Amino acid sequence: MMYLKRMLPVLLLLLVCATVLAQPKKKGGLINKPNQQNKFLEKQWWLGIKAGTNLAQAIPTKRYTVVTPTNYAQALNDKEYDSFNNTGSQATLEATFYYKGFSFSAQPTYRHSRFTYSNQFQWDNPENVEERLVLQYDQEQKLDYADFPFIIKYDILRDKFRPYAQVGIFYSLLINANKAVAVSGTDYASGGTNQFSNDPIIVGAKDLFDNNWGLMAGAGLEYNLGNIRVVLDASYWKGMSNISNVESRYGSDRLAGIGDAQDDMKLNNFVISAGVLFPMRFLSSSFKTLDR
Amino acid sequence: MRLPVLLLAIGFLTSCSNEADPSADKASFTRIYDTDNFNASFYPIDMKQTPDGGFLILGGRRINDSNFSGIYIMKVDEYGGFVSELEVDPAFVNPVGPLLESGGNYYFFAMNAVGLQTQLFQLDASGTLSDPINVGAAYPAAAAQDGTNFILLSYDNLNKQSVVSLITPTGSISQSQGFTIGAGDAVEEPIIEHFLRTGRQLPFLVGKAGGQYYFNGFYNYTLSLVFTNLTDNEPEGVVQGQQDDGGISQAVPLDGGTFALARFNFGDNYILPKSTLNTNGVSASVDLGGNSFPELIANAPVKILRITLGTTKRVLYGSNTKSSQIGLFGYDETTGDFTGSKYLGFSNPFELSSFLATTDGGLAVCGTTYMAGRFPRVCIFKLSADEVSQSFQ
Numbered sequence: 001m002m003y004l005k006r007m008l009p010v011l012l013l014l015l016v017c018a019t020v021l022a023q024p025k026k027k028g029g030l031i032n033k034p035n036q037q038n039k040f041l042e043k044q045w046w047l048g049i050k051a052g053t054n055l056a057q058a059i060p061t062k063r064y065t066v067v068t069p070t071n072y073a074q075a076l077n078d079k080e081y082d083s084f085n086n087t088g089s090q091a092t093l094e095a096t097f098y099y100k101g102f103s104f105s106a107q108p109t110y111r112h113s114r115f116t117y118s119n120q121f122q123w124d125n126p127e128n129v130e131e132r133l134v135l136q137y138d139q140e141q142k143l144d145y146a147d148f149p150f151i152i153k154y155d156i157l158r159d160k161f162r163p164y165a166q167v168g169i170f171y172s173l174l175i176n177a178n179k180a181v182a183v184s185g186t187d188y189a190s191g192g193t194n195q196f197s198n199d200p201i202i203v204g205a206k207d208l209f210d211n212n213w214g215l216m217a218g219a220g221l222e223y224n225l226g227n228i229r230v231v232l233d234a235s236y237w238k239g240m241s242n243i244s245n246v247e248s249r250y251g252s253d254r255l256a257g258i259g260d261a262q263d264d265m266k267l268n269n270f271v272i273s274a275g276v277l278f279p280m281r282f283l284s285s286s287f288k289t290l291d292r
Numbered sequence: 293m294r295l296p297v298l299l300l301a302i303g304f305l306t307s308c309s310n311e312a313d314p315s316a317d318k319a320s321f322t323r324i325y326d327t328d329n330f331n332a333s334f335y336p337i338d339m340k341q342t343p344d345g346g347f348l349i350l351g352g353r354r355i356n357d358s359n360f361s362g363i364y365i366m367k368v369d370e371y372g373g374f375v376s377e378l379e380v381d382p383a384f385v386n387p388v389g390p391l392l393e394s395g396g397n398y399y400f401f402a403m404n405a406v407g408l409q410t411q412l413f414q415l416d417a418s419g420t421l422s423d424p425i426n427v428g429a430a431y432p433a434a435a436a437q438d439g440t441n442f443i444l445l446s447y448d449n450l451n452k453q454s455v456v457s458l459i460t461p462t463g464s465i466s467q468s469q470g471f472t473i474g475a476g477d478a479v480e481e482p483i484i485e486h487f488l489r490t491g492r493q494l495p496f497l498v499g500k501a502g503g504q505y506y507f508n509g510f511y512n513y514t515l516s517l518v519f520t521n522l523t524d525n526e527p528e529g530v531v532q533g534q535q536d537d538g539g540i541s542q543a544v545p546l547d548g549g550t551f552a553l554a555r556f557n558f559g560d561n562y563i564l565p566k567s568t569l570n571t572n573g574v575s576a577s578v579d580l581g582g583n584s585f586p587e588l589i590a591n592a593p594v595k596i597l598r599i600t601l602g603t604t605k606r607v608l609y610g611s612n613t614k615s616s617q618i619g620l621f622g623y624d625e626t627t628g629d630f631t632g633s634k635y636l637g638f639s640n641p642f643e644l645s646s647f648l649a650t651t652d653g654g655l656a657v658c659g660t661t662y663m664a665g666r667f668p669r670v671c672i673f674k675l676s677a678d679e680v681s682q683s684f685q
Contacts, residue, residue, distance in 0.1 A: 062312050065399075068374045070366070071327045123667060125330040133331065135664055185664070189330070201639070235640075245311040247320070256322040257638030264312050
């Protein structure tokens with residue numbers, strides 16, 4: 001399995017190469033005749049960069065816990081996940097081959113995503129209401145991935161403004177992960193209402209997460225600006241596999257010690273990027289390449 | 293060209309999915325068993341793995357009706373999931389480990405709160421408790437397996453004796469011998485504080501090595517490791533401590549007449565993974581030497597477990613560190629060389645109660661943690677075979 005995971009980036013690279021090799025060679029150099037120019041414009045290579053922000057949503061598929069109740073419902077301790085509440089960021093290199101309205105794009109991306117969850121524990125004495133303690137655990141996960149998406153885009157209009165729709169598949173290679181746990185609480189048994197909070201515990205959590213894959217769909221708008229093309233792109237990335245490492249969900253003593261176990265979960269992202277694309281094939285010495 | 297590659301990529305992606313793995317969930321987990329009762333206090337004493345892969349835990353609990361600890365029994369499944377618990381009638385107190393096994397059932401000793409007579413309790417693998425059998429001895433202090441029978445160390449407060457008894461699963465005493473602790477109240481004081489849990493928990497233990505029985509208890513004013521044939525009222529051998537300030541904190545017989553030992557002396561702790569004792573004479577524990585472990589709490593309770601990793605035998609020591617973690621230390625049983633360590637627990641304090649080798653080649657460690665730094669609760673660390681091997685190989 002690990003071998004397959006290591007091979008995946010290589011596979012994606014091969015995919016890009018296959019696309020390159022599939023392009024037939026032009027013979028006879030650049031062509032200036034109008035009908036031939038249109039034909040020329042049916043194909044184009046674009047290289048570019050994009051950057052932007054993302055909002056993550058973790059969906060637990062199977063819950064795990066360290067703290068196991070013996071006299072109350074487990075659901076009272078369940079973690080509550082926030083959805084699309086924390087902004088992350090990403091930077092993308094884009095290599096796209098355009099052909100007759102369709103684009104085939106490889107977009108390796110460095111993505112930093114964040115999501116949060118919280119849970120609460122309470123101890124009390126039914127015979128003495130003053131004997132009560134409430135603890136709140138707020139946990140933030142920061143994940144860094146190298147994403148390798150393969151995307152197919154379709155240009156809805158082929159004018160100066162070029163709206164497009166896109167679908168794709170991606171594989172996310174985990175680069176790093178961190179967790180920050182903030183513990184706060186209210187102690188009613190100390191002769192008053194003692195509200196306290198501790199400094200967050202920050203731990204490396206790479207062992208708790210794993211690589212994953214998913215599907216994406218979205219839309220965007222490209223605008224021809226001179227010889228280049230600026231792009232605004234929005235997409236929804238749906239995680240299709242578990243992002244947690246099932247073999248080390250209790251692997252961090254620091255987290256297990258405070259009662260945290262990693263749930264199985266899938267990670268969705270809403271990704272917005274803006275960038276610029278550069279054509280790789282030019283029409284003439286005037287470098288006019290676009291249909292302007 | 294592109295379509296096959298794309299299909300191949302999708303195939304790869306699907307095969308790389310990382311879905312839930314029940315075997316991994318069983319192999320390694322951490323659990324803390326919590327009640328939301330502010331005043332509840334539980335501490336485990338011993339844990340055994342049951343044939344269904346789950347665990348049976350014998351523990352103590354705070355009760356309002358007695359100065360002694362009440363009896364608490366919990367059953368968890370192979371994933372560490374809570375199955376059932378039993379808070380035994382507070383008429384019975386002072387549970388003593390370990391959980392003993394005979395005829396597919398589990399046994400432990402305790403005593404009744406009024407008569408202070410030793411009781412033998414029987415449990416089945418699901419944690420169901422049978423009515424106790426009155427054994428008759430007073431103040432049970434330690435127990436051990438002797439084939440299908442049991443060895444009990446008890447304290448006879450009337451005759452001021454440490455008493456070693458052989459007991460059948462039906463509660464009959466087949467053989468018994470008492471050894472004087474010495475005259476006067478001073479020597480009895482730490483013993484009573486041990487039972488009431490108002491003082492230091494003393495490392496009482498009992499067992500059998502070769503043809504000799506041994507107990508770690510008070511003899512002749514001193515906490516001593518005493519060897520006896522249970523026939524003579526004089527010991528065959530004595531490893532003397534320093535009253536209750538020094539002595540043996542744990543002893544497990546190894547092959548070839550040697551012992552894996554731990555000892556304490558005025559707060560200091562020493563580990564002796566392979567030691568030869570004079571079992572037919574008088575010696576002093578302070579002369580045994582050993583590896584100093586200043587990271588352990590003063591006069592630390594120590595547990596010792598023999599395990600096999602592949603073809604090699606290991607002796608694992610477990611104890612409580614000053615940083616409030618459970619420390620596990622591995623030694624080669626043959627050479628006595630140190631092979632590795634592992635520390636469990638963080639944030640809240642953790643204390644070791646018992647640990648055992650599991651049927652999957654892993655290790656289960658049972659202890660007490662203090663949730664929110666104050667509520668004593670039972671916890672289990674289950675380590676996979678790989679984790680054990682990486683730590684102690």
